[in-house]
Amino acid sequence: MAAVARGARTNLGLLVLLAIAFLTGWLAFAFATAPSRWSLIIHATSGFAIIALLPWKSMIARRGMRRAQPARWASIMFGLLVVVSLAAGLLQSTGIALSIGPLSAMDFHVGGAIAAVPFAIWHVAARRVRLRPADMSRRAALRGGAVLAGAAAAYAMSEVVVRASALPGAARRFTGSYEAGSRDPDQLPVSSWMFDPVPAIDTSNWSLRTPGRTWTYEQLYAFDDRMTATLDCTGGFYSTQDWAGVRVDRLIGDASGASIRVVSHTGYDRRFALPSASKLLLATRIGGRPLDPGHGFPVRLVAADQLGFWWVKWVVAIEVDDVPHWWQAPFPLQ
Numbered sequence: 001m002a003a004v005a006r007g008a009r010t011n012l013g014l015l016v017l018l019a020i021a022f023l024t025g026w027l028a029f030a031f032a033t034a035p036s037r038w039s040l041i042i043h044a045t046s047g048f049a050i051i052a053l054l055p056w057k058s059m060i061a062r063r064g065m066r067r068a069q070p071a072r073w074a075s076i077m078f079g080l081l082v083v084v085s086l087a088a089g090l091l092q093s094t095g096i097a098l099s100i101g102p103l104s105a106m107d108f109h110v111g112g113a114i115a116a117v118p119f120a121i122w123h124v125a126a127r128r129v130r131l132r133p134a135d136m137s138r139r140a141a142l143r144g145g146a147v148l149a150g151a152a153a154a155y156a157m158s159e160v161v162v163r164a165s166a167l168p169g170a171a172r173r174f175t176g177s178y179e180a181g182s183r184d185p186d187q188l189p190v191s192s193w194m195f196d197p198v199p200a201i202d203t204s205n206w207s208l209r210t211p212g213r214t215w216t217y218e219q220l221y222a223f224d225d226r227m228t229a230t231l232d233c234t235g236g237f238y239s240t241q242d243w244a245g246v247r248v249d250r251l252i253g254d255a256s257g258a259s260i261r262v263v264s265h266t267g268y269d270r271r272f273a274l275p276s277a278s279k280l281l282l283a284t285r286i287g288g289r290p291l292d293p294g295h296g297f298p299v300r301l302v303a304a305d306q307l308g309f310w311w312v313k314w315v316v317a318i319e320v321d322d323v324p325h326w327w328q329a330p331f332p333l334q
């Protein structure tokens with residue numbers, strides 16, 4: 001009986017920890033500033049707590065395997081995906097392997113976690129956790145607290161080990177990203193949020209639409225507003241480059257509204273609060289040279305202090321309207 005109660009608590013604990021890890025992972029992706037680090041500290045602690053509970057979970061799973069369970073494969077799949085996500089998270093944070101074949105460790109990490117979600121929902125519905133009052137006792141709370149404290153200590157220790165053994169992870173940014181090709185545009189990786197292909201744009205029949213007028217490439221290229229900014233990509237790299245182009249506040253003039261919508265040739269778009277216009281640069285150059293197609297030719301947005309998916313490439317329109325800037329999916333859906 002006691003074993004069953006402990007099993008229920010372990011299952012519930014795992015579920016809560018998985019939810020925390022999932023949410024804080026996305027929260028970290030929402031920022032390229034300090035909140036990202038805080039989210040990742042909670043993220044890593046919950047990840048280590050999941051690892052700490054795995055021996056208990058494997059005992060519960062083995063007990064379950066002895067019984068005939070419907071759709072057992074789905075439980076196995078769920079477990080496998082979580083383990084893949086955990087392992088890839090550790091490969092990324094230690095820097096032991098940042099890519100596996102053509103995919104990055106982050107692709108496996110986030111991909112594994114997303115793929116696990118439907119299995120997690122099924123698992124919770126099909127194998128209900130039945131808690132009793134005794135499971136919520138002071139003792140149980142103390143045990144939970146001890147697991148969390150142990151996980152936080154293990155995480156802190158892992159950071160010490162990464163540094164002491166000079167693993168590549170010691171040099172990663174607070175967002176978990178690794179430096180790539182700073183101030184060397186040829187070495188800047190090409191990446192897009194999801195599946196946008198690189199378009200071939202001919203500037204002789206291209207123009208940028210802004211409130212009240214359109215601009216040719218030559219007109220935009222004549223501006224020389226400069227900004228040094230770090231592109232930090234959810235794929236796990238960052239790169240500091242010298243960008244030049246035109247500040248967005250110059251392009252929108254005195255247009256009034258609540259937000260700025262920056263639209264790509266591919267249909268991809270992101271909204272920004274109107275007062276941030278002077279901090280946004282529509283870049284025509286990187287390192288003193290025109291952009292290349294992979295990096296957004298003819299013009300791309302530079303949104304310092306925001307993760308790469310805000311840096312809209314191949315921009316064709318900058319609109320100002322009354323839609324609030326927060327009225328958009330937190331992460332692009334295309």
Ligand code: HEM
Nearest residue numbers: 021022025026029040044047048085089090093110113176
């Ligand atoms: C099943 C859900 C997840 C689990 C159990 C999990 C667990 C982990 C673990 C154990 C690490 C290594 C921590 C470290 O040593 O620093 C990690 C790293 C990381 N995870 Fe997750 N994760 C999950 C989902 C996600 C999601 C959905 C995202 C983003 C959308 C994400 C973003 C990250 C990032 C950016 C790192 C690198 C942190 C660093 O290097 O400091 N994770 N994760």
